[in-house]
Structure formats: C-alpha cells, structure tokens
Amino acid sequence: GAECGINAEVEKQLEMGKKLLAAGQLADALSHFHAAIEGDSDNYIAYYRRATVYLAMGKSKAAIRDLSKVVELKQDFTSARLQRGHLLLKQGKFDEAEDDFKNVLKSNPSNNEEKEAQTQLTKSDELQRLHSQALSAYQQEDYEAAISLLDEILAVCVWDAELRELRAECYIKEGEPSKAISDLKAAAKLKNDNTEAFYKISRIYYQLGDHELSLSEVRECLKLDQDHKQCFSLYKQVKKLNKQIESAEEFIREGRYEDAISKYDSVMKTEPEVPVYATRAKERICHCLSKNQQATEAIEVCTEVLQLEPTNVNALKDRAEAYLLEDLYEEAIKDYETAQANSENDQQIREGLERAQRMLKQSQKRDYYKILGVKRNARKQEIIKAYRKLASQWHPDNFQSEEEKKKAEKKFIDIAAAKEVLTDP
Incomplete structure (x- = not known):
C-alpha cells in the first residue's frame, strides 16, 4: 500500500509539473519535478521532464546531467539520447555526440528519429572537418580565414568555450579587441572558474586604456583564485594607475592644476609601455596648462597630442584657448573649426569659436586705426x-x-x- 501511495504522489507531482511547464511557469514546474525525483529517484520520466525545464531555462549543463541519468535508467529511450547528442554537439563535444547518434541508429528508432540521427551525424562530421581547417589556419597565422571557419562552427557549437577563446585570440591578432572581449565574456560564462578569460579581458581593456573596466575584470579573476599570479600582478599595476588617475582628476576638479600635472607625470612613469596612457596624460596636462594660463607650454604639449591624434577635440579646445592667450586669433579659430567638424553639437566649441572670431575682429580694428x-x-x-x-x-x-x-x-x-x-x- 505504501508503495502505491508513493507512486500516486509522484504521478501527481509529474502531472502538476507537466501542466506548469506547458504554461511556461518554469520555476514552479521545476520544483514539482524535484519533488517527483525525491519521491522516486529511478523515475526516468521525471528526469526527462526536468531536463526539458532546464533547457527552457538555458541551463544546458544541468539538462545534460538529467538526460544522462535517463539514458542510464532506460538504455533504449532514443529521444533522450537524441536530445543529449544535440546538446553535446552544441558544446563542441563531437565524439560523445556521435556516440549518441550512432546508438540511436542501432536501437530500432522510429523513422523520424533515424532521419534526425543521420542528419546530426553528417553535421558532426562536417563540423569536425571545419574544426581541423580552423586550427590549421590559426597555426599558419591566417587569422581571417580561421575566424570565418570558427564563425561557421560556432553557429552550431554555441556553448563551446574553447572555440570562443580561440576566435578571441584571432580577433586580438586581427586588431578587433571589442569582438575578442565579447567572445571571452561568453567563454567566462560557459566555463566554470575561467580565470584565464577574465585575465585576458582585463588585459585587453588595459591595453585599450580603459583602466576602470580592466580593474573590475581582474577582480573577478581574483575572486575565483586569489593566488592567481598573472591576475595579481596585473591587479597591482592597474590599481596603482587607477589611483593616480583618480587623484589627478580630483586635483583638476579643485583647480589645483600644478598638482594634477605632477600626478599625470607619475602616470606616465607608472605605465611607459602602453602608449594610450601617455597620450591621455598629455591631453590632461595640456588642459591643466591651458587652464593655468601657461600658454606657451600648453601649446607645446597640446601639439604633441595632436600630432598623434589630429582630431582630439579636447586638445584642440585647450590649444585654441592657449592661442587666444597669446593673441594668435587665426590659429585659435582654425583649432576651434577643426574641433567643431569633429564634434558638431558641442556648445563650448561654438561659444569658443564665436569668441575667437570676435577677438580677431577687434584686433583687426585696432590695427586698422593704426594703418589710417x-x-x-x-x-x-x-x-x-x-x-x-x-x-x-x-x-x-x-x-x-x-x-x-x-x-x-x-x-x-x-x-x-x-x-x-x-x-x-
């Protein structure tokens, strides 16, 4: 009698779970399937339904675990094998996926299942061919070809962290850091404790001059492994740089331009290797000198920045102001016009340009009285x-x-x- 009672209870949980699953109430459905499995840990249908919920929730690893349990409990349950094969293929586990598809073909499948298993086997072969081509393109340093092959594979193997990491490497070599970052972020989610991915993301942000994002990513790495050597040394470096930049900006807000300049000099000493930091530091020093009315020095430093970045709007504005201090009105107008062409709706530029034009006109008037x-x-x-x-x-x-x-x-x-x-x- 007790046995019957348990089974009835399990059936009830399964039925409730099924209704909730059909209604799209996944979390509630899941709790009923948990209860069914607790009541009967050998009930393959309960595992199969729970796997369906996990899939709908995007939890592929949990789904694979449940499907493996189904296959273990009921060897000839072909649709569980087919589904597991699908998921393994998405993870890029070709050999394991192929085992599942071959098993389906051996175990007296329905017509549809046979067709499906055959199609998936062919697809798996094709993916493995592309995979070896991608690897050889990568080894021959033909990164563009490797990327287009990996694109094809990743359209199917969406959960393969290694392939994403490989494509990220190719993007880095091809000078497309933001694409590399999005692949590495996906890889960090797909693979537990992926310290390597966080380290790489942090390094890319650092190279791009985005020290704040670099700091937050390297912290993620250290959360997973506080003794990670590479992450720790990068963390120390970024933290030091970050602190110097923050205090320099604080000085600028307080109008303490001399102090800000010496802080930005320290920034350039802290990071002499990555050019973007020196350029940013010089851009801010140019701003401080201009604000501090040290016109000659400002013009010199701003010009250095503009030789590297001819359309740097901040440096153009600051150099224009320095030119005005030196009564070089036409040069100031030229800088403001270049700035305006590269930043159309900036009111500060518009006002600066009008002021420079007014000052030029007044100066010309002064000269005209003298001429006559x-x-x-x-x-x-x-x-x-x-x-x-x-x-x-x-x-x-x-x-x-x-x-x-x-x-x-x-x-x-x-x-x-x-x-x-x-x-x-």
Whole structure:
C-alpha cells in the first residue's frame, strides 16, 4: 500500500509539473519535478521532464546531467539520447555526440528519429572537418580565414568555450579587441572558474586604456583564485594607475592644476609601455596648462597630442584657448573649426569659436586705426579723409620699380580694407 501511495504522489507531482511547464511557469514546474525525483529517484520520466525545464531555462549543463541519468535508467529511450547528442554537439563535444547518434541508429528508432540521427551525424562530421581547417589556419597565422571557419562552427557549437577563446585570440591578432572581449565574456560564462578569460579581458581593456573596466575584470579573476599570479600582478599595476588617475582628476576638479600635472607625470612613469596612457596624460596636462594660463607650454604639449591624434577635440579646445592667450586669433579659430567638424553639437566649441572670431575682429580694428593713422574715437568723416589722403599717396601707379609697386599694392589693399571695416557701422 505504501508503495502505491508513493507512486500516486509522484504521478501527481509529474502531472502538476507537466501542466506548469506547458504554461511556461518554469520555476514552479521545476520544483514539482524535484519533488517527483525525491519521491522516486529511478523515475526516468521525471528526469526527462526536468531536463526539458532546464533547457527552457538555458541551463544546458544541468539538462545534460538529467538526460544522462535517463539514458542510464532506460538504455533504449532514443529521444533522450537524441536530445543529449544535440546538446553535446552544441558544446563542441563531437565524439560523445556521435556516440549518441550512432546508438540511436542501432536501437530500432522510429523513422523520424533515424532521419534526425543521420542528419546530426553528417553535421558532426562536417563540423569536425571545419574544426581541423580552423586550427590549421590559426597555426599558419591566417587569422581571417580561421575566424570565418570558427564563425561557421560556432553557429552550431554555441556553448563551446574553447572555440570562443580561440576566435578571441584571432580577433586580438586581427586588431578587433571589442569582438575578442565579447567572445571571452561568453567563454567566462560557459566555463566554470575561467580565470584565464577574465585575465585576458582585463588585459585587453588595459591595453585599450580603459583602466576602470580592466580593474573590475581582474577582480573577478581574483575572486575565483586569489593566488592567481598573472591576475595579481596585473591587479597591482592597474590599481596603482587607477589611483593616480583618480587623484589627478580630483586635483583638476579643485583647480589645483600644478598638482594634477605632477600626478599625470607619475602616470606616465607608472605605465611607459602602453602608449594610450601617455597620450591621455598629455591631453590632461595640456588642459591643466591651458587652464593655468601657461600658454606657451600648453601649446607645446597640446601639439604633441595632436600630432598623434589630429582630431582630439579636447586638445584642440585647450590649444585654441592657449592661442587666444597669446593673441594668435587665426590659429585659435582654425583649432576651434577643426574641433567643431569633429564634434558638431558641442556648445563650448561654438561659444569658443564665436569668441575667437570676435577677438580677431577687434584686433583687426585696432590695427586698422593704426594703418589710417587716426585715433580710436575718430569720426566717420575723419576716417574717410585719412583714407583719401593715404590712398592717393600709396596708389601703385605712383611707383616705378617692381619692388616698390608690390609694396605699394599691399599698403593700398590694407588702406582700403581699413576704411571698409572702420566705416562699416
């Protein structure tokens, strides 16, 4: 009687689980299948249904464990074998997957199952062929070819961490770090305790100059293994650099530009190998010098940055401001225009450009009064009178030699321009 009671209870749990699974309530369905298995640990149907829930939840490893239990309990349950073969193929475990498909073919399958097993076997062969081609392309350093072969394999073997790591290596060699990062992040999720993936992600971020993300990834590595040598030494380096940059930025916010400059000098000493840090440091030093009204030094450092990155908007803005301090209005305008072309909706650039143009106009006016030899408060009539006198004096026709004619022409043009600007209301 007790045996019957247990079975009835297990049947009830299975039935409830089945209904909830059909309704898409996965977590609830799962708890009923857990209960059924607790009630009867040899019930292959319970494991099979639980595997279905795990799959729907994206928990492939747990699903494979349950399907293996099903196969162990009931050797001839072909659909469990087929499904396990599928999942093993997705993990890139070709030999194990093929064993399952061959087993299905041997165990008197239905027509559909036979067809399916045959198709999967063919697919597995094809994937193994691509796999060996990808490896040989990688060994021959033909990374582009390796990537396109790995793309094909990974379209099927979506859970193969090793293949993702291999493709990430190829992306790094091909100079596509962000694609490498997304493969390594997937590999870190697919493989437990994947310290190597976190280390590589951290290194890539570090090389790209993203010290904050580098720090958070290397911390993930140390959470898994606090004695990981490579991660620990990278961690110390990134942490030191991060701290220096943070305190330099703090100084800038407080307007302590001298202190910020010496902090950024330290940054360049801490990391002399990775060029992006020196460039960033110089960009910020250029900003500090410009803000600190050390125009000559600012122009020099900003120019160094702009030789490496001609469209660096921050360096262009800071150099423009330094040029204005030196009364080099046209140079400032040129920098602001380049900055604007590379950052269209920046209000600061627009205002800077307008200010530089205004200052240029004022400076030209100052020069024009001088050209006409009149005071700055001269009336329009006085300006016109002075213009007529000078224009007749410097008319090119009054001069004989080529040299003198040229000089007079320039003078004549300046005089005309001065009258034009100063009589313009």
